[in-house]
Amino acid sequence: DAMRSFIEGLPKTELHLHIEGTLEPELLFALAQRNKIALPYDSVESLRAAYAFTDLQSFLDLYYAGANVLRTEQDFYDMTAAYIAQARADQVRHAEIFFDPQTHTERGIAIEVVFAGIACALRQARDDHGFTSVMIMSFLRHLSEEDAFVTLEQALPLRKDYADLWTGIGLDSSERGNPPEKFQRVFARCRELGFRVVAHAGEEGPAAYVSDALDLLQVERVDHGVCSEEDPALIERLIALRMPLTVCPLSNLKLCVVDDMAQHNLARLLRAGVAVTVNSDDPAYFGGYMNANYLAVASALALSREEIVQLARNGIAASFISVTGKKKLE
Numbered sequence: 001d002a003m004r005s006f007i008e009g010l011p012k013t014e015l016h017l018h019i020e021g022t023l024e025p026e027l028l029f030a031l032a033q034r035n036k037i038a039l040p041y042d043s044v045e046s047l048r049a050a051y052a053f054t055d056l057q058s059f060l061d062l063y064y065a066g067a068n069v070l071r072t073e074q075d076f077y078d079m080t081a082a083y084i085a086q087a088r089a090d091q092v093r094h095a096e097i098f099f100d101p102q103t104h105t106e107r108g109i110a111i112e113v114v115f116a117g118i119a120c121a122l123r124q125a126r127d128d129h130g131f132t133s134v135m136i137m138s139f140l141r142h143l144s145e146e147d148a149f150v151t152l153e154q155a156l157p158l159r160k161d162y163a164d165l166w167t168g169i170g171l172d173s174s175e176r177g178n179p180p181e182k183f184q185r186v187f188a189r190c191r192e193l194g195f196r197v198v199a200h201a202g203e204e205g206p207a208a209y210v211s212d213a214l215d216l217l218q219v220e221r222v223d224h225g226v227c228s229e230e231d232p233a234l235i236e237r238l239i240a241l242r243m244p245l246t247v248c249p250l251s252n253l254k255l256c257v258v259d260d261m262a263q264h265n266l267a268r269l270l271r272a273g274v275a276v277t278v279n280s281d282d283p284a285y286f287g288g289y290m291n292a293n294y295l296a297v298a299s300a301l302a303l304s305r306e307e308i309v310q311l312a313r314n315g316i317a318a319s320f321i322s323v324t325g326k327k328k329l330e
């Protein structure tokens with residue numbers, strides 16, 4: 001219909017995307033075969049059928065298990081190139097991509113392999129198609145702050161080689177019980193080093209984790225943030241700051257953050273003046289890339305074309321690209 005073609009044709013930016021969450025079952029099986037890794041599933045279909053989640057942790061368990069097939073630079077390249085093809089088909093022009101080195105270094109994969117494979121695909125997309133991107137290295141919050149510091153030390157020698165891409169630091173994985181304060185020191189260090197910082201907060205954790213991400217981590221964007229509504233004063237603060245929330249509608253549905261897309265607070269937050277954006281999070285696991293996320297909210301929440309355009313504009317404004325880069329995307 002008309003709304004579908006409008007969304008499909010709209011140029012978009014993606015600000016909340018875990019590259020490991022773009023590993024489709026087909027590629028996962030192909031990499032397992034290439035690397036001679038046995039899988040506990042006998043087919044692509046049976047793996048996909050296992051993607052029935054009840055909360056964030058039930059997803060993370062499968063997501064980390066899936067990442068085990070990623071061994072070589074070529075594997076990281078193939079995964080990233082496949083994501084870019086999907087994103088370009090959805091008219092995504094710019095993507096800011098989370099990657100979790102600890103998921104890989106814990107298994108004995110060198111951090112250099114992770115950076116090199118992802119960056120190679122991103123640079124090729126920039127050179128061949130003008131598709132721009134930013135790499136956001138994320139710390140796993142279920143691990144210790146000490147572990148995050150070790151990862152930062154491992155990555156810093158690579159900074160000069162990836163200066164064109166790696167400008168961000170993020171925080172993801174199991175939210176409840178792992179509050180922002182746990183990572184206050186490492187985030188202070190990252191800011192001192194000149195990184196742009198973001199953190200997942202208020203996905204299924206309390207609104208207090210969102211205020212703490214602002215106060216203690218001094219984030220420039222909040223990833224998810226949908227639980228902020230529990231605290232009306234926080235909502236006023238997010239509006240006053242024009243603090244971007246990178247909302248992921250299909251993720252929230254699949255992880256039972258909302259029971260029904262019609263109950264999603266994205267439209268209410270948008271209409272209240274919060275700088276919400278639409279993103280796909282882990283599209284291979286949650287059933288859709290960018291256009292599917294836009295379409296799901298447009299239809300369930302009866303968004304107008306103006307509101308769809310506002311969501312896309314919010315994404316450009318909240319991105320980490322230069323002012324001239326933003327003008328080009330407008």
Ligand code: ADE
Binds near residue numbers: 018200
């Ligand atoms: N890692 C990958 N996807 C995530 C999500 N939605 N929340 C927290 N950590 C994640």
Ligand code: ZN
Binds near residue numbers: 016018200223281
């Ligand atoms: Zn996420």
